Amino acid sequence: MTTQLLERPATITTPDSDAGKLIVPPTEGTSTVPRYRIGAPDIQCRYPVIVGEDQVIGRAYRWHRDWLVLTTEGEHNLRRPPKGVPGTDMAAAHLAEEYAAGRIGAVPLDQVLAEAPTPLVGPVPLLHPRMPVNDRNTEGAEIAFAGLAAHFWRAVLTGFPGSDNHWYLHCELCGWEGLKFWSHLRGRNGEPPSARRHKGGCIGEDKVRRLIPAYH
Numbered sequence: 001m002t003t004q005l006l007e008r009p010a011t012i013t014t015p016d017s018d019a020g021k022l023i024v025p026p027t028e029g030t031s032t033v034p035r036y037r038i039g040a041p042d043i044q045c046r047y048p049v050i051v052g053e054d055q056v057i058g059r060a061y062r063w064h065r066d067w068l069v070l071t072t073e074g075e076h077n078l079r080r081p082p083k084g085v086p087g088t089d090m091a092a093a094h095l096a097e098e099y100a101a102g103r104i105g106a107v108p109l110d111q112v113l114a115e116a117p118t119p120l121v122g123p124v125p126l127l128h129p130r131m132p133v134n135d136r137n138t139e140g141a142e143i144a145f146a147g148l149a150a151h152f153w154r155a156v157l158t159g160f161p162g163s164d165n166h167w168y169l170h171c172e173l174c175g176w177e178g179l180k181f182w183s184h185l186r187g188r189n190g191e192p193p194s195a196r197r198h199k200g201g202c203i204g205e206d207k208v209r210r211l212i213p214a215y216h
Contacts, residue, residue: 032100033096033097033100034051034052034096034099034100035051036049036050036051036057036092036095036096037049037050037051038050038060038088038092039056039109041061041166041168041178041179042059042116042117043116043117043118043119043156043157043168044061044116044117044157044158044168045061045062045166045167045168045179046059046060046061046070047059047060047061047088047091047092048109048112049091049092049095049096050109051096051099051106052106054108054109054110055106055107055108055109056106056107056108056109056112057071057095057096057098057099057104057105057106058070058071058072058091058095058098058099058104059112060087060088060091060092060095061166062087062165062166063130063165064162064164064165065080065164066078066079066080067079067080067081067087067088067090067091068091069091069094069095071095071098071104071105072104072105072106072107073103073104073105078090078091078094117157119156119157119170120156120157124155124156124157124158124159125158125159126138126141126142126145126159126160127141127159127160128158128159128160128161128162128165129158130161131159131160131161131162137160137162140160140162140163141159141160144160144163144182144186145160147182147185147186148169148185150212150214151185151193151212151214152171152172152173152211152212153169153170153171153172153180153185154169154170154172155167155168155169155170156168156169156170156177160182161182162182163181163182163183163186164181164182164183165181166179166180166181167179167180167181167182171197171198171202173197173202173203173208173211174200174202174203176197176198176199176200176202178198178199180198187214192214192215193214193215194215195208195209195215196208
């Protein structure tokens, strides 16, 4: 999988949920905090935060609206970001500050990529490892997997993570892979799901509607 690197400043001054936009660079007094880049998420939905040429100082990921970071010192829950601030930006800024203070170390990007899991051959587990096994979660997972099949999506590593957690999926119509939320894929507020499906528009909304009745 290719890791797309995006330049980010050490101090976030303008919230930005669009990865292609530039953020205002750090202001005076922040020179000791290194500039960093946020890589594309891996198959476990974790965003690597990189300093220098290829040093990963941690990985950030979302779970039930909280944002967590995984570093050389273990896992830490940063809780929810302030309103209007993307969780990746909050997590990356935190990691840069921790690294500058010497409280966490760095791992070469090549090592992180080499240790990343690969898609499973065959069906994935019913539930994500963080999801407790109980009747409610099992029923929700069965509904979600039936919905994925009906909408031509496929989970490639983990089972159902809950309706509002990132789920790394494969589009069986065009081969796109990336993060989606089941709550978006099933349709929201009584509306059908978007026929655009994902960034890039998939195979075109008209073709999608012809293939999948749920988009009508």
